[in-house]
Amino acid sequence: AQSVTQPDIHITVSEGASLELRCNYSYGATPYLFWYVQSPGQGLQLLLKYFSGDTLVQGIKGFEAEFKRSQSSFNLRKPSVHWSDAAEYFCAVGAPYGGSQGNLIFGKGTKLSVKP
């Protein structure tokens, strides 16, 4: 079955520290991969996406993610966290073909808290 696992429900980091949020997926083929962020009371915003090519993907707000096919992982990283990064982060996968590419499968999310 297709699924996305985010093993960390809640992570707390100090402002200025580095961050890595984990994401593992189970999918029949290599899917399209995404990270979305949800701030309190807001909808989801796309941070970055991977379709093919370079396995290190740059996104908005200084985030990057690395696709590792052998590990079925797509971990999100940021070298220095800012207090405004406190939010919930969702990893998602989508079909790499067909007209249903927007029907994404989301992980349960990782809530990020930032200590001053």
Add this chain to the structure above:
Amino acid sequence: DSGVTQTPKHLITATGQRVTLRCSPRSGDLSVYWYQQSLDQGLQFLIQYYNGEERAKGNILERFSAQQFPDLHSELNLSSLELGDSALYFCASSVRGGQQGELFFGEGSRLTVL
């Protein structure tokens, strides 16, 4: 601001009732998606419409239905409501059939069933 508008933002109703959630997609977007976010199930895809026609169905209950109108706005109808239907319902839109994941989400409609 994603450009996707959802109304109402909050809704409280009783079991057995029926509600309608409305979504106006970004200008020019032809596809509309509905997602349900609950504490136990997380974010789940419900249904997709493209230019007025149903394109794909996910984990949508038979008590739920949706449609997309000629002006491209969409409505999600939830009937015979149960306590477990309490959730945040998101609408998202994209230009075509997903645009490789470029979904733009509204701020959601929070439904509370008492």
